Amino acid sequence: MLEIKNLHARSEDTEILKGINLSVAAGEVHAIMGPNGSGKSTLAHVLAGREDYEITEGEVTYDGKDLLDMEIEERAAEGVFLAYQYPVEISGVSNKYFLKAAINSIRKHNDQPVISRSDFVSMLKEKLALLGMDKSMMDRSVNEGFSGGEKKRNEILQMAMLEPKLAVLDETDSGLDIDALKIVSEGVNALRSPERAIIVVTHYQRLLDYIVPDKVHVLAGGKIVRSGDKSLALELEDKGYSFLNEGSEAVAAS
Amino acid sequence: MIATENDAYQESFQQFQSEQSSTAPAWLAELRQTAMNRFTQLGIPTKRIEDWRFTNVKSLAAKPYRNVQSISLSGGEAEALLEKAKLDESFHRLVFVNGHFVSQWSTEHELPEGAVIGNLASAIREEAGDLQNRLSVETDDEAAAFIALNTAFVNDGAFVEIPDGVTVDHPIHLIFLSVEAGQTASHPRNVIRLGKGSRAAVVETYLGREGEGYFTNAITQVDLDETAFLDHHKLQHEQTESLHIASTHVDQKESSEFRSHYFSFGSLMARNEINLMLDGEQIESTLNGLYMPTGEQLMDCRTRIDHARPHCNTYELYKGILDDKAKGVFNGKIFVHQDAQKTDAKQSNQALLLSDDAVVNTKPQLEIYADDVKCTHGATIGELDENSLYYLRSRGVSKDLARKMLIFAFANDVVQGVEIPAVRQHLETILLSSHGLPDV
């Protein structure tokens, strides 16, 4: 579903991604771990289409199409979703209007009829319940005045409403207590299906107890320095990222 | 040097005075003449005057405008405009065409005992309301040329007198239409007084026909006695070749409340001044404004608040949305006089620039002579927030709709401050059509 080849990205003068290779098949869940500043969020935003980054080399194929050639909204309409590490507050736009605008924009792109009012309302009600959110939040401005945890839940609510094919969750677990973590994980797991792929960016093994990954990658210094199965996450939990130096040498030597 | 550009005004003034000579009382003829002399002395403001620095009014104001002495309501144009201006049938309505009251199009619903909602020309004839003293507006300031000009031509407008303790249930809608062909000028004067504890809402709508540019030069005077409350709205929808200059002068007594909602959409050049004199304690005033120039429009919004006495609160929020080559000016003066301890004055103005060619000049001007006061002001000028646009787009919302959502969101809090449903809905519709936010 997603094929990233030798991806290099820079912001102004700094090269942040230095040759990422990653292949994610439909139905799979991949975890990307790594120290702060290693480029995890940059990778996530490059996939979503943020215009701050310049792609200097490499390619990204999504569903057989050139992802890097697509507009931001086109990517979303084609099923790419990014749950932000730092969700944006938008004063004066209600969550409800925003969600409906998003759903219908995506439907319009895919030549589908707009969602009926009643379908929208019942779908929203169901997803709110799934995430333990109060419906009064939907009349408030997007993320405005939301706590850290509420913002993260709201990201997952949007994901649940938009039903993407490729979801990238950028540190969705940070700022969540254990109960919230469980709820959010259930929300994510509800979306797991053979047609969908999920990339979970996280610092902590903890989240991966609930969202069990098929593969785990370590991103350091703008490159994927190790890949493995879920046991790699446990190893990282154990030893930290100290082995990375040998690891990257090993990669460089190979 | 100023003689030539004023010629047209001089000429139409002579004509106006002679036509009025048989009907106008002597004091009025004298008031007009004194004001005309002051206007001649001041001349049309140049950019050298600080308060006109960003608003080059010369070329528009120096056109040979014709003062309309009598109106013909044939042709249906005026009626069509009136239909556009109407907001709600339950409103009391006074209609003025080129500055003249049109009684057959005005509606006055049942009013409480003693309340008057009428026109100024009749009030002058009937010697009502102490007008001899009230019609002169101070023109000492070098920037006051158009105030003098309005007084020189003072003739008609709204006359609203609400006695003590009376609540006027329905809003009073004042509609000013420019209908006559050619380059016309009108100088409406509205005189509003609310007695102790009275409450009323006023909506002023300005609208004009398509075609050649015209000139509206309006003044509204408001007197609020103790604990009176006026909710004032102004909807400036003049045709986009026209010149609109207006000032609202409010005198507030103890514990009164004044709210102003100013919405500026039309005109080629629109300058609106609101002057508040807080002459009592425990006064509250709110000044909200939204101006949305596009194309080559210039909108100049000015407010001046004089905190003369202690314990008064004023809140001010002005927002501008500027597109194309539009220009905006915001000037907010707040004077806290020596006696005005415990003043709480908040001022905020925010401008959103939608194009690289749009400009806004904003100047908060606080002068504080008391030591125990809370005064804050903030000004922001920005573009649409890139992060917000990205966030919306990354959820599938098109760039165009994302922009509209953010523009609407920016303007909406000023609109939501309007409490009269028919006025608020009218504004929402305009926001939706000019910077359209579709039903999604």
Ligand SMILES: Nc1ncnc2c1ncn2[C@@H]1O[C@H](COP(=O)(O)OP(=O)(O)O)[C@@H](O)[C@H]1O
């Ligand atoms: N827009 C940007 N402009 C400049 N530098 C950036 C930008 N985004 C990220 N960086 C830098 O790139 C590096 C990687 O950041 P990021 O992708 O946020 O890392 P992570 O998510 O792994 O913590 C950091 O050094 C960060 O400061």
Ligand SMILES: [Mg+2]
């Ligand atoms: Mg990050």
